[in-house]
Every structure is written in C-alpha cells, then in structure tokens.
Amino acid sequence: MPTDESYWLVRFLLQRGLAVVYLAAFLVAARQFRPLSGEDGLLPLGDYVERASFRERPSLFYLVPDDRVVGASAWTGVGLSIVALLAVPYWLPDRAALPASMCLWAVLWALYQSFVNAGQLFYGFGWESMLLETGFLAIFLGAGSAAPPTVVVWLFAWLLFRNMFGAGLIKIRGDDCWRDLTSMDYHYETQPMPNPGSWVAHNLPKRFHRFETLGNHVVELAVPFLYFAPQPYAAIGGTATILFQAWLMLTGNFSWLNALTIVQAIATFSDGVLTAVLPVDAPATTPTPLPQEVLAVVVAVVVVALSIRPVRNMLSTTQRMNSSYDPLNLVNTYGAFGSITRTRYQLVVEGTDAERPEEGDWTAYEFAGQPVRTDERPPQWAPYHLRLDWQLWFAAMRPRPGPRQRWFLAFLADLLRGDDGTCSLLGENPFPDDPPERVRVSRYRYAFTTPEERAETGEWWTRERIGTYVPPVTLADLQSGGEPDRRSTTV
Known part of the structure; x- marks a missing residue:
C-alpha cells in the first residue's frame, strides 16, 4: 500500500459497514443475552461474576450484574450503531468531527466488550473478538474532511491478513479432507446452520467441490499477501476476498463473520480505485491532524507488539484457533473449520x-x-x-x-x-x-x-x-x- 494514496472514501465505507455489523450484534444482545446469560439465564450472569475477575474479563455487568442494565446497554448500542450508520460525526464542524467520532466508536467498542466478556459460552465465537478488534481500530479512523491516518488503514489490512491466512493455515494443517480436496463433499450438509443455498451447493458435482476447495486454499493462503502490494494489486486481492466471502454468505449462516471480513477487505482499496469503479467522487481532504497521526503511530506500535503471540501461534504446528491474548481482545488469532464433520x-x-x-x-x-x-x-x-x-x-x-x-x-x-x-x-x-x-x-x-x-x-x-x-x-x-x-x- 503506497503512502501517497488517499483513503477518505475507504474510511467512509468501512465505518458504514462496521456500523451495520454492530447493529446486528447489539440487536442480538438485546433479544438474546438475558435469556442466555442474564440474571436468570441458562448460564447465569452470577456465574461469570463469581468465576471471573474484572481484570481478566472486564465488563460493565461485572460491576452491575442487573438485567435492566443489560437491556439498557444493548438498546444503547443499537441506537449508537444507527448514529454511526448515518455518519452523524460527519455532519459536525471539522473541529468536532474527530472527537465525536472517537467517542462514538469507543463507546460502541466498550459496550460490546461488556457483552462478550460476560456472555460465557454463548459468546465464545471467533467473530466476537474479531468485531472487538475491528471496532478498536475504527476508533482512530476519524471523521470530517480530514484524511484518515494511513497507518490505521494498514492495520485493518493486517487484521484481514491474520483473519484469512490464519484460517488457511489451520485448514491445511488440520483435517485430511482439506488436503485431498474432499472437504466440500461434507461441509454444506454438516456446517452449523445451513441456509437455502447450502442444499444447492451440496448437490453440485464433486468435480466442482474439488475446484472450490483448491480455490479456498488460494484465497486464504496466497491472496492475503496481495493486501500489502501497490494498487491495483491490493484491490485485486481485496476483490477476491470479498467474492469468496459473498459465496460463503450465499451458502451458510456464519453470523456476521463473512460480512465483517468484507468490511475489513474495504481497507485493501484506495479512493482512486473506488472512484474508478463506483459512481462516486472522493471529496477534497485536509491533512490528518498531527495529534491524530501521533496517536495512530502509538496504536500501531501497540498492535505490532501485541501481534507477536498471535503470529507465533499462527506459524506454529500446534496452531490454536480463535484465541485472545489480552483481556481487551485488541489483537487476536483467527481460524475456522480446521476439521470437517462427516455426519x-x-x-x-x-x-x-x-x-x-x-x-x-x-x-x-x-x-x-x-x-x-x-x-x-x-x-x-x-x-x-x-x-x-x-x-x-x-x-x-x-x-x-x-x-x-x-x-x-x-x-x-x-x-x-x-x-x-x-x-x-x-x-x-x-x-x-x-x-x-x-x-x-x-x-x-x-x-x-x-x-x-x-x-x-x-x-x-x-x-x-x-x-x-x-x-x-x-x-x-x-x-x-x-x-x-x-x-x-x-x-
């Protein structure tokens, strides 16, 4: 990714996409958290308070384990997600846009952190920590006419790389069916929650299943290295990733995993690429404020430091999938379907x-x-x-x-x-x-x-x-x- 590219449109689209994912996540929390993990849930909130420590799994609900607080937090998250979707910080004068944007995304991140850390088994999915990591980076993108810090856009690409490459490695190391290209003979039928397209995909010819399994390896193990190439190669890698995730959305119900990966893939584009293919123009931007640039560099240093353990895990022959290495889920390791059930x-x-x-x-x-x-x-x-x-x-x-x-x-x-x-x-x-x-x-x-x-x-x-x-x-x-x-x- 060359540093002379502009990313105002990239930021705008990325934030809108992330707002949609947050909206879905908080609606789920509003409707499901209390019967699953609330005061009288299947795994009661009191169990979390009793067994965890606030330092290890910080949550507002550790301090106030009350269903009314849970409901208020969930619906507040829904409302703030709509505010983010409507790009309200962009309506403000430039001097107010940056602090308003940072506060908005920080509150969304902190609220959702509370649900993930208190949700116990029902929130033990990789896309929870992935949403938190994506949401943390969004805090530092800014808003208004000022250009976003390029280094933060790179951090989104780094997150996408770990997401995709980690998934590819755990597959190729895991079940034999990924290596002999037979995994898709079983996947559509045995996946957690098939959708209408799953039946169709399952009944496609076995030759197609061999081809798509091979394509999976290419998209997850080779394409991610394009994310850091000059344009238009980075955008080509991002496009391949988006098409791959769209196919997964058409053939399975994987919560917001695929939608969130598509949001991350927006970071592989630049305004020049987007304006060349979309009927939009990028507005004139002002330089990124110096304090925001400095803060972005600090965040980058923190992310690089926290990436050491996830990278070691990703490259290890005993790779673990979907693990966090810090209590705030800032930098995590990812991977899915290292093994495929046959029945x-x-x-x-x-x-x-x-x-x-x-x-x-x-x-x-x-x-x-x-x-x-x-x-x-x-x-x-x-x-x-x-x-x-x-x-x-x-x-x-x-x-x-x-x-x-x-x-x-x-x-x-x-x-x-x-x-x-x-x-x-x-x-x-x-x-x-x-x-x-x-x-x-x-x-x-x-x-x-x-x-x-x-x-x-x-x-x-x-x-x-x-x-x-x-x-x-x-x-x-x-x-x-x-x-x-x-x-x-x-x-």
Missing part, C-alpha cells in the same frame, strides 16, 4: 401432556435455525446470530450432554416451566399456553436429499434416529437430580 447430528426436543405417553403423544419443538422438520427449507439468518442454535449444533456432536452442555438441562427445565425468555429463542413453541408435563430429547442423523429425492418427496432432509440424548423427564426429575439452572452450577 450431521441433530437434537430433537419433544414435549407431551400425557400422563402415560405413547409414541404419538409427543410433539417436537421447532428451532429457529437448526433443522427439525425434514420438509422445511433451511432458513437464512446471517448476519443475525442465533446463539442457542449454534450451541445445539455443538451439543449434538456428543451422545449425551457433556460438561460444556450444563446449560442444556437448564434449557429443558425452562421449557417445562414455559419460561417466556427461553421460549422466545425457539422457532415455534408447540405449548404456547401451558408447558408440557414431560420433555425428551432424541439424537438423529440428518442428511440432505438428492435433487431426485426432493423432486419426488418435496423433502429437504432425510433423517434416522440413532439414540436417546435425554430420556423423558419432568421438572421434578430435573430438580431432584441437581438441576444445573439458575441457582446451581453442577450437573
């Missing part, structure tokens, strides 16, 4: 009011994103994140609930209580008026139908029951067995 397992939760239920007395709960009915088309949710559904995918990998699924029995207990918060996380509650007397959980093997099967039956999935995950239980059974919900942390 899709699903949990089907059913309830009944019958005193002595027969097989036909059980009615299944519908989830918002995980398949239950075989005739239901996989839904599109991303960039909105269904946190319960993602954990259900992880839980189904085991034949019984494990230590990391201690929330699951609390989930069943809430269904037996008819808890409004927990039921709001479902796709459909078959017991809207009175909760069932019993619930049970079966484990199934699901597979996509072929085009021929779909044409004949109208089904999207086939399934086969392979075992009992939780036998029929009542609320009294769960409570007498040491129910691991709001007031207990043992299973």
